Amino acid sequence: MKNLEKLLSELQVQKLQTQTRRHFLRDCVSKVGGLALAPLLFGCEIGKDGQAKTGLNLSERDLNPLAPLPPPFAGKAKSIIYLHMAGAPSQLELFDFKPELAKLHDQDCPESLLEGRKFAFIRGVPKMLGPQATFSQHGQSGAWVSDYLPHFSKVVDEVAFLKAMHTDQFNHGPAQLFMQTGSPRLGRPSLGSWVTYGLGTVNQNLPGFVVLTSGGKTPDAGKSVWGSGFLPSVYQGVQCRSKGDPVLYLEDPSGMSRDLKKNVISAINQANQEDFESIGDPEILARINQFEMAYRMQIEVPEVMNINDEPEYIHQLYGTQPGEESFANNCLLARKLVEKGVRVVQLYDWGWDTHGTDKDGSIDMGLRNKCRQIDRPMSALLLDLKQRGLLEDTLVVWGGEFGRTPMQENREGKVQGFKGRDHHTDAFTMWVAGGGVRKGASYGITDDFGFSGVDERTSVHDLHATLLHLMGFDHEKFTYDFQGRPFRLTDVEGELIRKIIA
Amino acid sequence: MIQFVFPLFGRFHPILVHLPIGILLFGIILVFLSRKGQNTHLASIRLAFLFGGMAGVLSSVSGFLQYRYEGFTWDSVQFHFFLGLATTATAFWLYYELGKKEDFPSFFKAKSAALVALLMFTGHLGGNITHGETYLIEPLPAGMQQLLGYETGENTGPKLPAEGWEELAYYEHVVQPILNQNCKSCHNAKNHKGELDLSSYEALLQGGEDGSILSGGDAEASALFARLVLPKEDEDHMPPKDKRQLQKEEIELIRAWIALGGKTESKLGEADISVETLEPFMEKTEAPFYPSAEVPPLADETLKKLKTDGFFAETVDKESAWLMVSCVNYGQFADADWTKLKPASDQIAYLDLSGTQVTDQILDSIQSLPNLTVLKLNETDISGEKLSALQSNPNLKNLYLNKTQVSLPQLKALQNHPNLAKVFVFDTPASADESGGVFSFLLEKGNYRLPPLPTDTIVY
Numbered sequence: 023m024k025n026l027e028k029l030l031s032e033l034q035v036q037k038l039q040t041q042t043r044r045h046f047l048r049d050c051v052s053k054v055g056g057l058a059l060a061p062l063l064f065g066c067e068i069g070k071d072g073q074a075k076t077g078l079n080l081s082e083r084d085l086n087p088l089a090p091l092p093p094p095f096a097g098k099a100k101s102i103i104y105l106h107m108a109g110a111p112s113q114l115e116l117f118d119f120k121p122e123l124a125k126l127h128d129q130d131c132p133e134s135l136l137e138g139r140k141f142a143f144i145r146g147v148p149k150m151l152g153p154q155a156t157f158s159q160h161g162q163s164g165a166w167v168s169d170y171l172p173h174f175s176k177v178v179d180e181v182a183f184l185k186a187m188h189t190d191q192f193n194h195g196p197a198q199l200f201m202q203t204g205s206p207r208l209g210r211p212s213l214g215s216w217v218t219y220g221l222g223t224v225n226q227n228l229p230g231f232v233v234l235t236s237g238g239k240t241p242d243a244g245k246s247v248w249g250s251g252f253l254p255s256v257y258q259g260v261q262c263r264s265k266g267d268p269v270l271y272l273e274d275p276s277g278m279s280r281d282l283k284k285n286v287i288s289a290i291n292q293a294n295q296e297d298f299e300s301i302g303d304p305e306i307l308a309r310i311n312q313f314e315m316a317y318r319m320q321i322e323v324p325e326v327m328n329i330n331d332e333p334e335y336i337h338q339l340y341g342t343q344p345g346e347e348s349f350a351n352n353c354l355l356a357r358k359l360v361e362k363g364v365r366v367v368q369l370y371d372w373g374w375d376t377h378g379t380d381k382d383g384s385i386d387m388g389l390r391n392k393c394r395q396i397d398r399p400m401s402a403l404l405l406d407l408k409q410r411g412l413l414e415d416t417l418v419v420w421g422g423e424f425g426r427t428p429m430q431e432n433r434e435g436k437v438q439g440f441k442g443r444d445h446h447t448d449a450f451t452m453w454v455a456g457g458g459v460r461k462g463a464s465y466g467i468t469d470d471f472g473f474s475g476v477d478e479r480t481s482v483h484d485l486h487a488t489l490l491h492l493m494g495f496d497h498e499k500f501t502y503d504f505q506g507r508p509f510r511l512t513d514v515e516g517e518l519i520r521k522i523i524a
Numbered sequence: 525m526i527q528f529v530f531p532l533f534g535r536f537h538p539i540l541v542h543l544p545i546g547i548l549l550f551g552i553i554l555v556f557l558s559r560k561g562q563n564t565h566l567a568s569i570r571l572a573f574l575f576g577g578m579a580g581v582l583s584s585v586s587g588f589l590q591y592r593y594e595g596f597t598w599d600s601v602q603f604h605f606f607l608g609l610a611t612t613a614t615a616f617w618l619y620y621e622l623g624k625k626e627d628f629p630s631f632f633k634a635k636s637a638a639l640v641a642l643l644m645f646t647g648h649l650g651g652n653i654t655h656g657e658t659y660l661i662e663p664l665p666a667g668m669q670q671l672l673g674y675e676t677g678e679n680t681g682p683k684l685p686a687e688g689w690e691e692l693a694y695y696e697h698v699v700q701p702i703l704n705q706n707c708k709s710c711h712n713a714k715n716h717k718g719e720l721d722l723s724s725y726e727a728l729l730q731g732g733e734d735g736s737i738l739s740g741g742d743a744e745a746s747a748l749f750a751r752l753v754l755p756k757e758d759e760d761h762m763p764p765k766d767k768r769q770l771q772k773e774e775i776e777l778i779r780a781w782i783a784l785g786g787k788t789e790s791k792l793g794e795a796d797i798s799v800e801t802l803e804p805f806m807e808k809t810e811a812p813f814y815p816s817a818e819v820p821p822l823a824d825e826t827l828k829k830l831k832t833d834g835f836f837a838e839t840v841d842k843e844s845a846w847l848m849v850s851c852v853n854y855g856q857f858a859d860a861d862w863t864k865l866k867p868a869s870d871q872i873a874y875l876d877l878s879g880t881q882v883t884d885q886i887l888d889s890i891q892s893l894p895n896l897t898v899l900k901l902n903e904t905d906i907s908g909e910k911l912s913a914l915q916s917n918p919n920l921k922n923l924y925l926n927k928t929q930v931s932l933p934q935l936k937a938l939q940n941h942p943n944l945a946k947v948f949v950f951d952t953p954a955s956a957d958e959s960g961g962v963f964s965f966l967l968e969k970g971n972y973r974l975p976p977l978p979t980d981t982i983v984y
Contacts, residue, residue: 096813096841173974224836225852339974363836363852387984394983398974409970410902411924411948477772494841520804 044506097494098458109374127152163462186466186475224363237372378442425450534589580612690793
């Protein structure tokens, strides 16, 4: 009993620590008046069913935070596959065709572009760098795609391009955080967490939000890009290993039967449950759920995460190499996971930071190699989702965290050994496809150098607002109370990009 | 005197008006704090009325200058102006009344109260000029607004039907609504900035301080259009850069109207504009995906029962009664388990039985779902023999038969289904069948390939 009191007083202290000025101000307004009114309006809460309430008003959702919920309105999409090219691919070599830029190749960058601008590495007056790829128009929509993506050029009619995206962060970490959480600073929930929080998960044996990485490294911003921020941690992305067993210790150890394991887990959970009932910390529920999820995952994960049983033509379509860490494998896994009811699959592929400091980071060689790694898999993913009818209600998003400059990078004022481009925030290309997206659309126009958007510019918040809309949320009403005020994924901005909505 | 001084002083009016309000209120508060026979505050009150009166003079003068230089009409400011003068005069009169007396004059509290009333009413009229007459009404709930006799309709811009728009009057249905939404708040009969009123065609023809703004047939020469397309930084750009900007379609519509002659008689169909330009203003009459029929929502207990039985069961959205049911965690589901779904027959609009033990018999049961819109039977033992049963599900739109034994001829049984739009038959005998055939729905066979390219293996 003494211990319990100790815990309760600790809880009280913790509660007080999270009280902020905003709580105080809000309570000043609402509670003082409420004090006077409450007895008149509601009578006395205590004693209704014979005992005082503990103050915990638990819904079914609190006890099972991943239980499915209906969206506020019927969205066209039920799941998202987000392909994030960490490092930021060059829009000028892939989608944003700028013949005028070729004419300026190797000439000094006009002053007007540099005035009042800051770049990550470019100093002084850099040279312009013409497109290093050959462009042509493809499909019914006539979308411009370069020869870097020959397979993708066959599926352009499925996607909608956003060609005048812009962000306000020119360093990878903050820009990735901004792209994934709506804020360049740590502490906000990622897009996937918001969606999982809002909709729960369909398949109770799999996590709602799965993360897979390729390219040898995880994103610069670290795991916060799939973190849950101030949302309960049960909504964060579950990273699976890209090589070997996707989840460690899935198999029962020798001498430990599944029944015995179940007994252990239910005993632990019972203890945790009691703990929760006295303390009321939702993180305990997250813990209980993780134990249960881990147990249930043993049923489904070995099958869903195993690409070996896929037929040969599927492997050929994606270009998968079972056993290796590859973007292709991850694309195939993403399809399998979505097929089994996972809400959000987030793929990160590292290696797109093409500054021209070495061959791998050059836009005429390294970038071609990187494109080769994703071209077939991402095109295959779209086709595979399409033939299974999954593209009807699955959103596919592709893009980096920013774009690249129309100028040749001149790090430390020196000419680089290879052709490369610096980070660029003002204009870059992304594409979305699938559930509720207008096929073959192109939105946004950049100037003759591809430096800035001149029409139909779209911000990161606009993209988030649109993705949430397609999932059935009004981004202005989808909020979570934290530190005394409601928070949104889009903060106080974001407008729907209506022209890419079918 | 230097020319800018008067207009500049005029612009201080919104600040200066607060001086008499504050000072006079302070004096009046002291009046009411004083008990009978107690006159400790008397000197302060006199001072307050003196300074309040002087501040009233400053306010009135600056207010008059603002009226002269800022494009307000006399009609809209006259009452405010005269009441301001009256307030100032009253303040001085009360100051005079107090004189050097030792005690309050008769009825002084009543006179002070009258001054408060004057002050408040003057201030309110001033607020109406700057913020608009509906400023205090707008935050009220719609019902209360109507009770007070205000229209609650907003200026939402043009609203066009998807069909028959060609016959609509261009000015009335497109141009005026655009002006109402974007321009009228500053350019109306009462508050005409730049001496311009855009609330009607007749007023528009009058032009503004720089003369006519419309020259029919020549958009570039018409300020009505030309100012819209000036760079945003240009000080002549309209609307001012901190206000809502016109969409490019709206600008294009204004241009096309002027090019057409700038007359009220023109029809929308006569103009040289593309349908895409009009699209953003068309009311979308998109049919909802799920049936429009109304059914009572499923009882909570029934929904709970479905969940405990092992189904995924949720409504398609928070408001809807339509139910999504999936067996994603219920692979053992077989034909005999249908009874568990029966209580929700009317509500089920989306049914996913993929990967379950169901056979052809299940189609007989599925027949009883009048509102079924999406049906997934992937990876089941469906042979395709009984597909014709689905003709009894009039609302069915999307049918998934991937990885079943369905053959192409069997799909003929679904021909001319009233609503069926898409059928997916990836990895079935039907998808391998090359014989083709025309279907009344979109048949997705899949089998996509990305043939190898020579470049696939090049590594730089």
